[in-house]
Amino acid sequence: MLTDLNIAILGGDARQLEVIRKLTELDANIILVGYDQLDHGFTGAKKMELEEVDFSLVDAIVLPVSGTGPQGEVDTIFSNKKIVLSSEHLKAAPATCHLYSGISNAYLNKIALDSGRKLTKLFERDDVAIYNSIPTAEGTIMMVIQHTDITIHQSNTVVLGFGRVGMTVARSFQALGANVKVGARRSEHIARIAEMGFTPFHLDSLKNEVWNVDVCINTIPTSIVNSDVISKMPSHALIVDLASKPGGTDFRFAEKRGIKAMLAPGLPGIVAPKTAGKIVANVLASLLIEDINSRKG
Structure with missing residues (x-):
């Protein structure tokens, strides 16, 4: 008490x-x-x-x-x-x-x-972040459904970062039938990504992994989805940035390319x-x- x-x-x-x-x-x-x-x-x-x-x-x-x-x-x-x-x-x-x-x-x-x-x-704290990753994943699913004209099932989905949020998001999209690729830097994360049945890649090769992406979900709070990466994406791609403000996406360049990109921190409090x-x-x-x-x- x-x-x-x-x-x-x-x-x-x-x-x-x-x-x-x-x-x-x-x-x-x-x-x-x-x-x-x-x-x-x-x-x-x-x-x-x-x-x-x-x-x-x-x-x-x-x-x-x-x-x-x-x-x-x-x-x-x-x-x-x-x-x-x-x-x-x-x-x-x-x-x-x-x-x-x-x-x-x-x-x-x-x-x-x-x-x-x-x-x-x-x-x-790990406990708060892990619990919060659940409504974050649900909110991300909601946003993708609202802002695309395809199903998540069989979509080509790229998740950037394999921390507490990235892991839950990747697993949730895979459960809905998406083809999930996950980018990370640490070798142990690459190994775990492969063990969990996702397609792993190192973030240094990100721009080579997005040529056919339908949905790109970023959880890394540094500039990662830059103009070099966005220029390699198809025009129909959707970027959902879950990182804390200002996010890790070049939103100006995405708009210039006609690619929809949304910064969505704090999803648990919204959904x-x-x-x-x-x-x-x-x-x-x-x-x-x-x-x-x-x-x-």
Whole structure:
């Protein structure tokens, strides 16, 4: 249980509703910032403005999956008011205050370091990333169905990257009957790709592997689907980039070639916010309980 723990939840989308629900069930005291337009009421949760929060009493701060913007701005769909998290907010909190975010950036890393407060990036955890790969794969399937005029069955599908998302996406498309090729760099990934029944190739030869591609799905957050690669694709190809912004695709050149290319990060929160929210909520609750026990220990 999280009885008497004061947790400030700043901004977020529909996924955060599952986080709020889970933490209130565990008897935490919840402060909601950026939820003034939310009609739903949660027992044990109070809506407040950021300047009204007494951070000296806050044991944990929960940010949206997206963390903050480059200047500390926090996104929320339940308010039109601007929320900006600063190092002063963190410094006002107890030294044991723990900051939780889905992902991070240079700004968030800096204010956590400057304030001496611990920052946990939930999406760097294998369990969260693997669970999230399921709605990501389902959302990718939905996008491909919507934006092509062929079936996934017997399509020539290329998946770039064989991490936690790439593996689930490749397996899902193969299960639907696609001819799946997977590009990777590490020799152990190449071996696993072959073992799982996909056609492996090294990413250095990517431009030679896309001449007949129908669907190209990128999970690598660096420039990989560049103009050299896109110029070798047939004009009907669809590119779905699942990497975090700005993605790994030259979208300008794709448009110039008449190839449809879409950046689609955060699919779990779009296609299955309830499931995606429960994934974050369950892991976050476990971490908070561990944090409490470690303080007692």
